[in-house]
Amino acid sequence: MKPNQDSLHTLNEIRDLMERSSKFLSLSGLSGVFAGIFALIGAGAAYIRFKTDWLADILVPLGTYRGHSRQDVIEFLFVDGICVLVASLAVGIILTVRRGRKKGLTVWNGSSKRLLIAMLIPLATGGIFALAMLHYGFIWLVFPVTLLFYGLALVNASRFTYPEVFYMGISEIGIGCVALFLTGYSLIFWAIGFGLLHIFYGLTMYNRYEREKLPGGELPGGQLPGGQLPGGKSGIAVVLLLLVTGSVCSAQGRVPSDSTASRARKWYNKETIYLRNGNSFVKNNVVYTGQKALRNEFMVSPEGLGLYLKSRRTRSIGLVISLAGSAGSVISLLTGNRDNLKTFFWVSVGTGLVGSGFTMAANNQRDQAVWLRNRDAMLFLEANQ
């Protein structure tokens, strides 16, 4: 009877292999889209709170502006992040359970458990690492680190669910690596990584696996229903690209009794400017907005004006390249076939990096232009006795 036992054993092994290789296919692509939207809202909230300083516009002229303490920043970002996470998980679970029921699959089974464990291990590690970074004060590392570990979690979990998750993980890791070295733009990268990428991949998965298919098993016309990706994607790109990294300095030093130094200091406070948010600047503690006002300030320095205009041109080039990359991705999404996904992937990485490079150069040029203008404003030094 031994051979029969062996056969039974073999049969069970086959069954076991089948169970272990089954994938969790109830995952809903729409949950990715919602997660992306929540992430963009969270990033927008952080931007409004800390970069546009709408409160400061009121307080600075009154001289009562206090500035942001580090504690404020950490607390706000922490709450922001938790809200985005909870909202995304909730919607994700609801949509996935609904889809599972529709497909007639049990949602909580061996494959979903394996998927969960595969995601949780890198995520938990990343969470602890991020907390450690906060603890030691490396706030600027927290954003890239979350992107990196999230990407690793996705790559690990992709074995147990749809293969698109693998490419999404790689993209997140890529963005995280770039963000590690361009820390001034961490908010943009966070918004792209958790926002735009989720929306893109969520839509891809929805397109491939959830849309109604015709009886022949083909997708109707290969077109997205309604035609368009959320149009806000380009708008957001423009807004984010115009982000200025200058921060509000509120330090007011004591005036020294030495007369040359005090005169120089008075001149400096009165005549020099610094930029905020692309089209507004601060001079003598007053905030001005508008192209014309800015150009007036640059009148005193032709060199500065030239460089400033050049920086705007460079920035436009960077914007065009990024938009071209986005357009390419929209096109590949519309045709919806597998080869195009891989081309898109490389195209978007390439244009993304090149676009960022141009933006960086534009920022450096702009900063230098302001420096030149301030230097040339020294001709007012004599006038201010």
Place this chain on the structure above:
Amino acid sequence: MEWLEKFNKVFESKIRLGLMSVLVVNDSLSFNELKELLQLTDGNLASHLKALEEIKYIEFQKQFNGRKPLTTYKATDDGHKAFTEHLQVLENMIKQNL
């Protein structure tokens, strides 16, 4: 001998049984991978694959790796179900003979 009635004729061939087994535990496999795994000639493998594909137990996808064509096969839901049932039949068969 009722168990014999449920015996799926498609899997009478050892090759098809092997093909289905391998496709059911892997996401998808290419023609060449199948050829290596099962040690078959091109023509033999192709005809079995065609038979399985005609009854919709497997599906294939043709792609190009630059100029080289690449065909991958995966088991369909129907194929999964049929194979699982067949396994059950085999198990019953063995238990009866214990």
